[in-house]
Amino acid sequence: MLDRPPELPALSRTRRLNIYRVIRSGLGALLVAYVAWRLYEVLVVKAEYGPDTWLRFAISGLVLGSVYSLIAIGYTLVYGILRMINFAHGDVMMLGAFGGYFVLEALSAIPVASEVNPPLTFLNAHPILAVILAFACGMSIAALSGFFLERIVYHPLRRAPRLAPLIGAIGASVFLENAAQLLFGPQRRDYNNPFLLLRGAGWLIPVGTGVRLTYTGVLTFVLSLILMLGLYLLVYHTRLGCAMRAVAEDKQTAALMGIDVDHVISLTFVISGALAGAAGVMWGLHNGLVYYLIGFVPGLKAFTAAVLGGIGNVPGTLFGGLLLGTIESVGPAALGIDFQLKDVIAFLILILVLLFRPAGLLGEVSTEETL
């Protein structure tokens, strides 16, 4: 018979809990007071920003947030299935961005017979097809990278203690970044957008001095929503999705039920890689800049977004990504602080979420994580 552990005296247990709670609540209250004061200062006292400025902040925040959401979905899917944070996911996005870059470069070098002089390139003669090809290539390369990442790094470490695949992930991330630097060179490359989708071109919203809603921004936002909706339908309304959820809930029982666990896990990495690849191509089209390190910080921010929304929770991740993007964009202006502190705000949110609500804003506070 196991002895019951001795009961701690009720008084000291309460006292210990109280001090921890007091400190936590105190810090939280201080932070809330500071934020409220800064918001009051900027919005009421100084009121130097017009509605057009806030709208611009909001738009760039939403576009950024949708990219974060797409990458964060990858984190969520992998965490749900393997209880593991795939830190190399940001670099999978970078590889997807390069894939799209090379396709667009290749297409812009193919001249097409036309009446216009100088002759149009394939890129500008068939822009929609070119962009679709770029996405297809970017997503395929990223999906393949995800697949091989799982096969080479995570599969052998499946039975190892939790720390091993985590360190393996960080190692894979460093490897991918440096491999990209060696393969593609350290120079910054610019995306070759077709004329239809030139960066900076867009609709003019008649607010204030005119707010520009760029085509690339709208493409990013809408396409992200479509992809995430597609994923949601996949996970909740198909047999494969059912299998994924089953593996996430209990691997062994799922295997007993006849689900090929390895196959499902590989497919999860392929899907999350494809989404990250799409995010990479969108990043390239909208921001224009690709080089070997573009995946590093967005990967970390996407992880924050996933945690913020509730890791393991698909709609939560979408919400978390958009929220984080908006806070990053609007936050420094609203709080009246330096814009270089936006990363500080983003990671402070990560710490706060882990301290106060580790399950995330939309996550269920339960012991079992489900997809």
Added chain:
Amino acid sequence: MKTRSWLDLLLMLVVTLAACTSGNVPEVCSRDKFGCAVIEPDTTIKIGMGGPMTGGSANFGIDISQGAQIAIADAGEFQGFRFELVAEDDEGTPEGGAAVANRFVMDKSIVAVAGHIMSGPTDAAMPIYEKAGIPMMSPAATNIELTKKGSAVFNRVAFTDAMQARFAAEYLYHKLGIRDLALIHDSTAYGSGIAEEVRKDFEALGGKIVGFEAITRGEADYSAPLVKIAAAKPQALYFGGSVQEGVILVNQMKITGLEGVIFFGDDGTFGSDFLTRTGVNGEGAYSTSFTLPESDRKTRFDAAYEKTYGIPPGKLSPFTWNGYDSTAPLILAIKSVAIIGGDGKLYIPRGALVTSVRNTRDYQGVTGTITCSPVGECSAAQPTFYVIQGGKWVEAPK
């Protein structure tokens, strides 16, 4: 006095004996504070250069090292020894600059450094060269603080940011009629330095600074600080920084509400890279480069550069001519202090070389007459402003 003359005699005897046995090492080497660099026969006299050979400002590093190569070719042979340029990549960061400096100091055949190119790495490398007694002649490090540190080895042929900022502020205020100026810089020694100088000069002229923002290098999206600046409705935006970030800023100006605002960049944004990467968005953007007086030497340099590299000088960066004029005075100084030993080796006393470089006087370079001030300012040129018109850099009206 008597003891000293006996000691002198003893010293001479010892040195003569040593010379007879060790191959005629010149006596100046033992007296020199940093000793002598010994160049073996059939090896080259090396001049180092640290600059951004890769990354966002790679064109600057490549351009300036090519200009320096022309100087090496023009130097020919000296006492049977040839010169060689050792150009290494410092990535434009202080850490890279220190790493390259440490490597150069370890190589005993490197006697001088035509560098570094950017202000941050130059600042980090200076103390390392100071300790080793290696003279520097920077073609493009423009930050004003560099010559205020009391260094004996640092010299430069680039104009200072103080001069560039004064010219820029005056041009903005008087020529372009700007009264509301916003500034943005990339948080490096160079970018923040020049932005501060322009701010001070512009306010001194009577203009109003409506925004002053800092950005971090290496990011892809600067729309948030640009939106904030747009809310203050500036007439012009001055940028202290390099091509990389300048290109992103110009491309994002229209979508952040800065349409119609003039972009004014410093010398770090000039070049063909800026043109190609801003495309249509770059129309009307200003940048800073040089005026160079026409001379026979410049014409000959231009022809030699175009013949060797296939592009005209000044296209990749504004400092091609500085590449030549930073290396040639070093070569001249080396030729004036180097002694050929009886054993056929070339002895270059390092301390004497440092002093000789600092004392460069009336050297007729391709940028003008180079004379170094007591703190190491040797510049002959003044900044000129260029504007993008029709997809090309055109000299802005004076």
